[in-house]
Amino acid sequence: MSVPLQVHRTFLEDAFRRFAQNRLALIGLVLVLLIIFFAVFAHFLAPFSYEKARFDRVLLMPFQHPEHPLGTDEVGRDYLSRLIYGARTSLIVSLSVQGISLLIGLPVGAIAGYFGGKFDYVICRVIDIMTAFPALLFTILIISVLGGGLGTIVIALSLTSWIIIARITRAQVLSLRELEYCIAARSIGASEWRILMRHLLPNAMSPILIAVSFGIPAVIFAEAGLSFLGLGVNDPIASWGKMVGVSNAYIRVYWHLALFPTLAIAITMLGFSFLGDGLRDALDPKQKIQK
Amino acid sequence: MILFAVSVIVFSLMHSVPGGPFDERKGRLPAAAKANILKKYGLDQPVWKQYMNYMSHALRFDFGIPYQRPHTTVAKLIGKSWLITVQVGLTTIFFAFSIGIILGIYAAYHQNTWIDNFVTFISSLGVTVPNFVVAMWLILIFAVHYNWVPMGGWGSSGQCLFGKYFCTDWILPVVAYAIAPMSLVARYTRASVVEVMGEEYVRTARAKGLNESKVMRRHVFRNAQIPMITALGTEIPNLITGSIFIESTFRINGLGKYFVTSTLNRDYPMIMATFLLVALLWGIIYLLTDIAYTLIDPRIRLGGSSIN
């Protein structure tokens, strides 16, 4: 009776393989790369400036004018260009917010988890309260205090986002701590310990990575929503949410004002969402069982 | 306890801001006039005293006078909007949960068939797309293009089912708002039911010869409810208080809308009041769902006293 061959793969190779087999995840990846492409090269791709108003070309419908395939907005700016620059706004905000969240959340979570004590207790209470309470309302409150604008939103959103990172980091540090002591207690040789660290670290990083990958669309949503309400970025910065918000008044006739940014938002969210799902499925330790 | 913390935070935020509603941004006021106004609104007293003052008034529902409209009181302005937001929330909860649960159970029962995959996929879409985006699409299709339903307002379209309830202009907002929670509910329901269906006591129930309907009702669903309520419990207060985008899109005069406008105008009393009300509403409902949870799971209710 032959024993089935056990192929030895590292954790990362395994995860990568699983990811590559997931069709939705790949679609997500493609979409995300597209968005990033547009955001980075906006300057070269957009035919017009996103801020120059032209009052002789106000509210053109798509294809009404050869130079504006997607029409123009209420002050005559080319919609296509605004859309492309909108990608940049979304990405800048979301990446900044996640970046700051990591900057604050990682150390706070790590310290709380590692040292415990009163600090940990306080942090836990904070995490509990802020996780349960709807973050959006809180964010708006902060904005009401600080005023609107790009900087404000980034700060406000960061203040609600770092909590999630902190919580995950804390949980990871706690479980790692147990493991370390266990190993020390069993006095396994040092080299094995190093191997374990090499396996432990990817395990520890995964939930954080997944949180970030889900956090980015969440921030994009938040920024779009806030700008939609008028509480977000200021003119003339191009934001999809803002574009949607403004379009509500004109929707009876100028449907293009609403349609394109909403599609942009939806596609972006879906792309990141599929990507995030794919990452989570690929990195999920429960799926490490090999066939 | 949380409410107290929240109100303290809010209040301190309001006052830590270097600037107020009557600052230079709004236009210059002569110093004397400014002092007068500050005195009238009690803003010149030490912070903690202001807080006590405010809370004692608040408990009597006297939130003061909104800066933007000194003619009426905050209370009057918000009074009606409170109810409207609750209406929006409750209607949405009703539809989102009932349809969501049915879909979830259906998908779980037909696990891994095309029905299940379809429902799962659609619900992942429903959860991701923001509700104001969905709202705009719905408006574009059903209000603008087809003109079947009105575009905005709440209760003002005149065509209603029960007097002033369930009017045609309720349709779009509720649908738009309900899609995301419905998808979430369906997902959690499905996961929970699938897990319970794999439990041993379901096998026992079948071995006893009970028919499928009894098995599903008494054994599967009763147990599936428990993790569902944990997961979905916070959805309920969030839904009641989170209709901001919907209210804005459909021009509904709810609490959310006032929250937004007062923020745009830096209207202290309004902001405080609306935020506190929202927080209060949220807190009450959170408590209620917590209570419901303990009622349903006997293991929590009775603890685990082992009898020999």
Place this chain on the structure above:
Amino acid sequence: MSETVLEVNNLTASFQTLDGEVKAVNGISYELKYGEILGIVGESGSGKSVGVMSLTRLIPPKECTLSGEVIFQGENLLNLHSSDILRVRGDKISMIFQDPMTSLNPVLTIGEQISETIIHHKKVSESEARKNTLELLHLVGIPDVQQRIKKYPHQFSGGMRQRVMIAMGLACKPAILIADEPTTALDVTIQAQIIDLIKKIKDDIGMSVIWITHDLGIIAGLAQRVLVMYAGKIVEEAPVEELYAKPLHPYTQGLLNSLPRLDGSKHEELSPIEGLPPNLIDYPQKCPFFDRCGKRKEICSDPPVLKKTIYPEHLVSCHLY
């Protein structure tokens, strides 16, 4: 009386997996007599659990295909309409499982769970069912029944819970009680109590019992006849004393040899059976014990080995005989 209560003919339960077909139960046949306790012994994966669950078709047809015959009260249970088999389950053929904690619904009181069976099958009122339940609880030895009937499973200890399971199984006074390793999760003293309980009740009600276990010790003190299963087939069948005194099949011999003995010397090594159970995926037609059998001959790799009668009542599936 030794009339036959259940007749199983060539029962096969096959599962379609991604890697191929698995016949968890591969053509087993036996009879259960009135008032008899039949023990089924085997290791994990031998098909003993699947075998008895197939009797009342408890495994969803989507996963498992059954063939053969299960004759009970003049009908082939495998051919019954799905709503008809529900009438047999719980009422005429009842089953209790291994882990009473997970086998009982945590959100219903034990009273409700027992009464549920009675109400469903006998269509009596709730109060009538409650009276029955109280009697049953008393019968299985649970003290203070008036109070306990309102309690939830998590409020009982393991032994008590299993008694509740038994009460549930006996609720409709079934003709056959199937017990799938009911004492494996309990400690030894409780085991003994449960076994005594079953023996006593069986005589009171006139019930036949099928008892599954991997523990040879339990079988010795409980069963009247024993089936030994391996890899989905019955390899030996005998009255209990004969099986222990004169095991014929190499597998049975190996099992009995591997038990530590009270009268053995302290320095004797335990002798386990070498090797592992076979992979049942698309299993070829040969004796399932072939790879591990110390006494195998060339003929043993041939097509299926049929049961042959050696002594009266003692059957074995082996080319050696």
